[in-house]
Amino acid sequence: MGTSDPYPVSVSSLHFPSAEQQSISQTLSALRRSALTVTNRLRSIEADAAFVRETADHYGLPLVANERCGSWYIPPDVKSGSAYFKSTDGHTGQWDFSFRRLNLQILPIAREHGGCIIVDSTRRGKLMPDALSKTIPIWCAVINRALFPSDTAFHAVEFPPNFLGASEESQIERRIDGFVKSLEDLKLDLGELKQQLGKPIRIAWANRSYFHPTDLHKGDAYHLFVLCSASKRVHGAEMSEGGYIQGAGDDSESWAYGLTPPVFWASKSTLFQQSDEDLPAVIEQLVEEHRKQDTDQRATRITPTRNLYISQTHPQLNSSNHYDLVIDCNGSAEAAEGNAKRLNLGCGSSKLGSRDLRNKLDQVQDFVKSRLGSDPSQSLLVTCETGKDLSAGALLAILCLFYTEEGEFTAASANRSIGKQFIRQRLAWITSSKHDINPSRSTLQSVNAFLMQRPDY
Structure with missing residues (x-):
């Protein structure tokens, strides 16, 4: 070998990475954290909110946030109400109709407008949360059977297309009558609830992959509930999407520094002018100002x-x-x-x-x-x-x-x-x-x- 030969000739000539140098997994974790900045989350929310508004225009229906995540995607001035459907009530084998979260407040909204759009989102890799694919379909079937027992055409559970297996769908279907009995046992005034709603419910789904059924709109025989998943489905890591984060509004307690949807929508331009380093202090100040102005305290x-x-x-x-x-x-x-x-x-x-x-x-x-x-x-x-x-x-x-x-x-x-x-x-x-x-x-x-x-x- 000549002196110009590039290959090492002894062990001492070999270069081993030092302990200080990051492993590949550590590097990827750092890149992921850099993609998951508060600014990227808020920009992603803003982009997803534009899709939600397009959905509202398409169906001509009011927007209802499935809390807590849904409110991030709806400016307060166009938000008609809130719902509290939990994905845990739709988890496989745990399907439930919750008596802690009856969600009867959306009945009069649907009656007034012919239905509503319930907005939610979910994290990377999923098309929609279980709340939209199972929890709300279960709730709608229970409400239809309990309030409109003779309208059997609306009694079946409606499911999103090609999403669940036939076995899971049939297992859910078999539980509905039991949920209806439990609702009746609460001794609520079902006649009053029927009057509040007026007609049975039909379901449509809206997400970045499809509107289904494509030709379904408000109708004379039913109220339409559109289950809208706001975020674009991301299959890879966040850093592959140029800063876009699927389900950016989810789990806001872990990233928002106390920022809430009303403060975000009221202060959007101010927030987007800040560096990521300055955002925590700016958010704290904006939240405190909003708290002082919020005098709407009612029991x-x-x-x-x-x-x-x-x-x-x-x-x-x-x-x-x-x-x-x-x-x-x-x-x-x-x-x-x-x-x-x-x-x-x-x-x-x-x-x-x-x-x-x-x-x-x-x-x-x-x-x-x-x-x-x-x-x-x-x-x-x-x-x-x-x-x-x-x-x-x-x-x-x-x-x-x-x-x-x-x-x-x-x-x-x-x-x-x-x-x-x-x-x-x-x-x-x-x-x-x-x-x-x-x-x-x-x-x-x-x-x-x-x-x-x-x-x-």
């Missing part, structure tokens, strides 16, 4: 009662100036000492709060029995940090212990025997009155344990 009355209300904890509402009595699930117990019209439970957050609630419900029972027992006409507001979880649990216990079928307070009801079906019926009062209520499984377990293991009075 929701739980029907058929005339005096029970629920809301997120807010100083503007959380005072005896607005309501005679207040129970704040997360409020500090010391802060309410000496105030006979207020009970603060001091529960923690999330699952810890649900466990705390189990041990505080006896205080709730005593407070309600003594205060409303002396004057049942008083209004009672129950709050928690979200207005959707612990407050719903406390209210559920109150409804089960003290309220008649007609929604009247009676202290004598505290002696009644309470079972799971009875609790489910009272929960339906809450979910029918406030549609974004979503008590966690832990909270409901705490309430069930308290109500079903009480000593005899």
Whole structure:
């Protein structure tokens, strides 16, 4: 070999990569993170929202967000409502009609407009989320059979084309009558719900691959629910799409720095002018400004009662100036000492709060029995940090212990025997009155344990 030969002639001449150098997987992970920037997510959302608006124009129907993801793709000024259909209720083998999420609020929207477009999205690799392919089709079939029992042409479950296997479709179909029976057992006024909807439901699907059925629009015999998956299906990694991210609005808690869809749509131009390094601080400032301007704090009355209300904890509402009595699930117990019209439970957050609630419900029972027992006409507001979880649990216990079928307070009801079906019926009062209520499984377990293991009075 000559001195110019390029090949190494000894072990010491060989070059081995140092430990500091990244492996291929580390390099790919870094590239993926660089593609998943907040700016890329927001740009992807903006692009997908344009498709959603085109879908609305095509069908001439209002837009309803399937929360939480769907609201990212709908500017607030054209959003007609929210739905809460979970993909977990459509997972294979776990198909369900949820009694925590009845979604009856979309019935009058459909009646007024001849249907609606329910907007959602899903992550890389999937054409649509299970919420659109299974959860909502199950719900529509249950509603059609329960409210329109003689219109058998609308009783079959409608599925997207060539999406599920025949076995899964038949297994889902076999469960529908059981779900209908469970809905009927809630003792809701089905005649009133039928009037709110007016006609049976038909389903169409809209995504970046197809509109199906292609010729289906609003009709005289039915209301049309269009299930719209906003994002373009991506088969490869995010970095192969030039910064486009499928389902960019999904799991926003992990990437948005507190940014919400209303703040995004109100501040879009400002956000797109920022560098990725500056975005967290800018988002924090915009969110705080929006919070100060948001004075629309209203409590929701739980029907058929005339005096029970629920809301997120807010100083503007959380005072005896607005309501005679207040129970704040997360409020500090010391802060309410000496105030006979207020009970603060001091529960923690999330699952810890649900466990705390189990041990505080006896205080709730005593407070309600003594205060409303002396004057049942008083209004009672129950709050928690979200207005959707612990407050719903406390209210559920109150409804089960003290309220008649007609929604009247009676202290004598505290002696009644309470079972799971009875609790489910009272929960339906809450979910029918406030549609974004979503008590966690832990909270409901705490309430069930308290109500079903009480000593005899």
